[in-house]
Amino acid sequence: MLLIARYDCFVAGKPTDVVDYQVRSYDVPDHTDLEVMLSSEPIHRYRNNDDEEVEWRFAEIVAIEWEPRFDSGEEVMGFITGRPTPATE
Numbered sequence: 336m337l338l339i340a341r342y343d344c345f346v347a348g349k350p351t352d353v354v355d356y357q358v359r360s361y362d363v364p365d366h367t368d369l370e371v372m373l374s375s376e377p378i379h380r381y382r383n384n385d386d387e388e389v390e391w392r393f394a395e396i397v398a399i400e401w402e403p404r405f406d407s408g409e410e411v412m413g414f415i416t417g418r419p420t421p422a423t424e
Contacts, residue, residue: 336361337412339397340373347387355391358412369396 337360344353363372379391400412 336363336399336401337403338369338399339412341394341397342379342391343394345390345392346383354394356397365401369399 337358340357340359342355342357344351344355361367361369361372363369373393373396376393378393381389383389398412403411405411
């Protein structure tokens with residue numbers, strides 16, 4: 336099974352506008368409560384260059400494909416989002 340999970344970034348306990356979408360693979364029974372499973376995983380934490388704690392917190396499951404097909408060139412899963420804002424220096 337494949338899923339797309341959204342993780343939101345928090346810095347010093349405050350939410351940011353940064354989001355991480357991860358495609359993850361799991362071998363779990365169909366009746367598994369995936370929201371509970373992902374919510375119970377440890378939060379990824381580290382300190383940034385300003386010595387602030389950065390956390391990536393699970394927010395939601397965006398898409399699930401229980402029996403993905405892997406034919407050459409075929410889309411396995413995806414999502415539609417707005418056009419990204421160009422990065423500036």
